[in-house]
Amino acid sequence: MRLLAEIALVVVAAAGAVLCVALVPAVKWPAARRPAPRRTTPEQLAKLERLVSSAEASSLQAHAYLRPLLAEIVARRLAARGRRLESMPPERARALLGDGLWELVRPGRPFPVDRHAPGVSQPELEAMLDRLEAL
Amino acid sequence: MVAAISILLAVAAGSESAVQVSIALLALLILMRHGDRLALAPVYAGGLLIVSELAQQAIELRGVRSVAAWVVGARVARALAVAAFGAAVGAAATLAVRVAPGRSVAFTALGAAALLMALGAITWLARRQAR
Amino acid sequence: MTRAVAPRVRGLTALCGAGLIAALASGQAELAIIVLPFALLVALGLADRREPRLSATIELERERVLEGAATGAILAFRNDGDRDVTVELELLTTRRLEVQPASPLVLRVGAGAREQLELSVFAERWGAHSVGPVQARARDPFGLVIWTATIGPSVSLRVFPREQRLRELIDPARTQPFLGTHVARAKGEGIEFADVRPFMTGDRVRRINWRVTARRGTLHVTERHPEQASDVVLLVDTFAEARTGEAGTLDDAVRATTSLAKAFLARRDRVALVDFGGTLSWLEPAFGTTQLYRVIDALLASEIAFSYAWRAVDSIPRRVLPPAALIVAVTPLLDDRSLALLLDLRRRGRDLTVVEVSPLGHVAPGPRSGDELAHRLWRLQRDALRLRLQSLGIGVAPWSPDGELAPVLEGVNQFRRSTRHAARA
Numbered sequence: 001m002r003l004l005a006e007i008a009l010v011v012v013a014a015a016g017a018v019l020c021v022a023l024v025p026a027v028k029w030p031a032a033r034r035p036a037p038r039r040t041t042p043e044q045l046a047k048l049e050r051l052v053s054s055a056e057a058s059s060l061q062a063h064a065y066l067r068p069l070l071a072e073i074v075a076r077r078l079a080a081r082g083r084r085l086e087s088m089p090p091e092r093a094r095a096l097l098g099d100g101l102w103e104l105v106r107p108g109r110p111f112p113v114d115r116h117a118p119g120v121s122q123p124e125l126e127a128m129l130d131r132l133e134a135l
Numbered sequence: 136m137v138a139a140i141s142i143l144l145a146v147a148a149g150s151e152s153a154v155q156v157s158i159a160l161l162a163l164l165i166l167m168r169h170g171d172r173l174a175l176a177p178v179y180a181g182g183l184l185i186v187s188e189l190a191q192q193a194i195e196l197r198g199v200r201s202v203a204a205w206v207v208g209a210r211v212a213r214a215l216a217v218a219a220f221g222a223a224v225g226a227a228a229t230l231a232v233r234v235a236p237g238r239s240v241a242f243t244a245l246g247a248a249a250l251l252m253a254l255g256a257i258t259w260l261a262r263r264q265a266r
Numbered sequence: 267m268t269r270a271v272a273p274r275v276r277g278l279t280a281l282c283g284a285g286l287i288a289a290l291a292s293g294q295a296e297l298a299i300i301v302l303p304f305a306l307l308v309a310l311g312l313a314d315r316r317e318p319r320l321s322a323t324i325e326l327e328r329e330r331v332l333e334g335a336a337t338g339a340i341l342a343f344r345n346d347g348d349r350d351v352t353v354e355l356e357l358l359t360t361r362r363l364e365v366q367p368a369s370p371l372v373l374r375v376g377a378g379a380r381e382q383l384e385l386s387v388f389a390e391r392w393g394a395h396s397v398g399p400v401q402a403r404a405r406d407p408f409g410l411v412i413w414t415a416t417i418g419p420s421v422s423l424r425v426f427p428r429e430q431r432l433r434e435l436i437d438p439a440r441t442q443p444f445l446g447t448h449v450a451r452a453k454g455e456g457i458e459f460a461d462v463r464p465f466m467t468g469d470r471v472r473r474i475n476w477r478v479t480a481r482r483g484t485l486h487v488t489e490r491h492p493e494q495a496s497d498v499v500l501l502v503d504t505f506a507e508a509r510t511g512e513a514g515t516l517d518d519a520v521r522a523t524t525s526l527a528k529a530f531l532a533r534r535d536r537v538a539l540v541d542f543g544g545t546l547s548w549l550e551p552a553f554g555t556t557q558l559y560r561v562i563d564a565l566l567a568s569e570i571a572f573s574y575a576w577r578a579v580d581s582i583p584r585r586v587l588p589p590a591a592l593i594v595a596v597t598p599l600l601d602d603r604s605l606a607l608l609l610d611l612r613r614r615g616r617d618l619t620v621v622e623v624s625p626l627g628h629v630a631p632g633p634r635s636g637d638e639l640a641h642r643l644w645r646l647q648r649d650a651l652r653l654r655l656q657s658l659g660i661g662v663a664p665w666s667p668d669g670e671l672a673p674v675l676e677g678v679n680q681f682r683r684s685t686r687h688a689a690r691a
Contacts, residue, residue: 002240005240005243006240006243009240009243009244009247009290010243010247010287010290010291012247013246013247013250013251013286013287013290014287016247016250016251016254016255017250017251017254017283017284017286017287018283020251020254020255020257020258020279020283021254021258021276021279021280021283023258023261023262024257024258024261024262024271024275024276024279025261025262025270025271025276040508040509040510041629041632042506042507042508042600042625042629043506043600043601044600044644044647045629045640045641045644048640048641048643048644048647049632049634049636049637049640051640051643052636052637052639052640052643053636056636069643069647072650073646073647073649073650076649076650076653076654076657077649077650077653079653079657080653122635122636122639125639125643126639129639129642129643129646132646133642133646154274154277158281159281159284159285162285162297162300162301165300176295176296176299176300177299177302179300180299180300180301180302180303180304181303183300183303183304184303184304184307187304188409191274191409192409195405195409209350209352209374209407210352210407210409213407213408217303217306217307217310217408218303220303220306221302221303221304221306221307222303224302224303224306225299225300225302225303228295228298228299228302229295229296229299232295232299243290246286246289246290247290250283250286250287250290253282253286253305254279254282254283254286256309257275257279257282257305257308257309257312258279260308260309260312260313261271261275261279261308261312263312263315
């Protein structure tokens with residue numbers, strides 16, 4: 001009997017103690033340090049990053065979006081040397097641009113028949129960029 | 136030894152609660168080892184308080200670049216004062232306990248009531264202060 | 267000041283509670299005695315309700331500095347309370363200002379006393395900065411109660427952009443008569459030396475260059491540039507920028523614009539400023555040092571304001587874009603809207619030159635596969651854009667911030683001269 005009473009008292013006291021501790025207000029200090037430097041990708045570049053992956057996945061995307069961009073770059077670089085792609089014989093153009101790039105940007109390239117075929121893979125694109133940079 | 140290491144680790148981690156847990160651990164270990172615990176308890180109490188305060192101050196002043204004069208000294212002096220006072224009160228309590236009769240429900244009830252009053256008072260002061 | 271109870275109060279209370287419960291349960295008094303001092307500590311600490319009374323002042327050694335320079339600052343604190351206070355301080359500043367010694371700092375101020383701290387403020391980037399206020403955190407003597415407040419004033423610090431000295435500038439296509447008093451003297455009279463040539467019938471005697479005449483044995487005269495000024499409009503593109511962390515193309519653009527403004531104004535040209543972007547603001551053309559300070563102040567306030575608004579040339583008042591003015595656009599060419607503006611200006615026959623602030627230094631290729639290719643494609647696309655603008659007769663000076671501005675402007679001048687010759691031919 002006595003033991004039970006003592007245990008009960010101890011339990012009550014313990015509960016009260018826990019309650020008291022819980023009621024003590026605790027403040028969390030904010031860490032408040034400088035945020036890590038963010039990298040913002042300009043929208044111009046972000047668009048191209050999306051284009052590279054979408055042109056790889058779909059020949060339609062490659063034809064509709066990548067082709068005009070590369071064609072413009074080719075035209076400008078040739079124009080700076082006083083030349084035009086349209087006025088060049090195809091063999092000459094092919095030799096200058098390389099097979100992959102010529103196939104993509106040649107005037108009159110038809111719309112891809114199979115829209116779900118893969119487009120321009122990254123190694124192919126890399127080869128084209130190498131040629132462009134050499135122009 | 137283990138407790139001492141854990142205090143150092145707690146200070147290194149900068150966690151105030153870890154310090155308290157370590158102090159508790161240390162207290163427990165000290166009490167378990169010694170024979171005449173009652174007599175030495177006040178002394179250990181004072182010592183533990185000082186260790187706790189020093190650890191706390193080490194955590195608080197971490198990352199702070201420039202500390203003007205007096206800062207550390209004043210706090211330590213106060214800690215020593217409280218430790219001494221606490222040890223004195225503890226010594227008085229020790230005497231009272233030696234004189235007191237053995238265990239009984241009445242004393243347990245008294246003890247529980249005293250405990251609740253003490254903690255309740257602390258909680259009340261804390262909440263009053265924070266408002 | 268705002269009061270808060272330190273986090274460790276809860277921990278200490280728990281410790282006391284645990285000790286007392288253990289003592290109660292086990293009947294060992296020493297468990298209670300050992301936590302007694304802690305309970306006393308907490309009770310004494312929390313019982314004290316006196317609030318510290320602190321005030322602060324901030325004084326800067328200089329209120330205008332150049333980018334990359336430092337100035338001293340004195341932080342003074344007064345404790346008007348009746349107790350010593352230990353206070354932790356954090357000096358709040360705008361970004362890109364570095365304070366030494368760095369926050370947080372700890373200071374102890376006696377009751378009724380005054381303490382001061384000497385700091386050094388280093389300006390990393392131009393702008394209208396502010397130093398202060400101070401975030402103060404005072405603890406009670408036992409470290410159990412924390413008082414926080416923001417005290418002190420906010421003092422402004424204007425940091426001017428770094429400039430590059432430019433000896434050669436872009437030559438305008440057309441000059442215009444000096445406005446005001448000197449029209450009659452404008453015909454061929456001036457003070458700037460142009461050339462020395464042999465004497466011809468009709469030349470005025472006062473223009474004979476005696477030194478050259480003596481050396482060569484035949485009469486020679488000095489030719490001077492006519493005293494004419496030109497209008498220059500500096501157009502800063504704030505639509506978009508490329509940024510890595512703390513530095514971006516706008517920072518470079520403002521520095522370049524400051525160098526250009528200073529050089530044009532030193533040449534006694536009239537300079538106007540247009541901040542063209544999410545927000546549109548401008549300064550009308552004027553001469554002199556006062557205009558330089560106005561331009562710098564306006565530039566200090568420029569920020570990239572994100573906006574979807576489309577702006578046309580017509581949004582800019584006519585008086586800010588004089589008809590014969592040389593327009594120098596300082597832009598990273600990242601936004602279609604700025605490109606549209608440039609093309610529109612060209613279509614209207616304006617004399618336009620572009621200083622292209624290269625974003626390449628601020629944008630590295632992304633981590634995914636294909637991002638490297640996209641980055642190369644981006645560079646090629648930008649090259650093509652530059653060629654396109656040049657084909658329209660717009661001189662483009664691609665400038666990388668770690669390079670010199672002067673050689674780049676020289677290149678543009680050559681381009682402009684060659685297009686003028688081609689146009690005449």
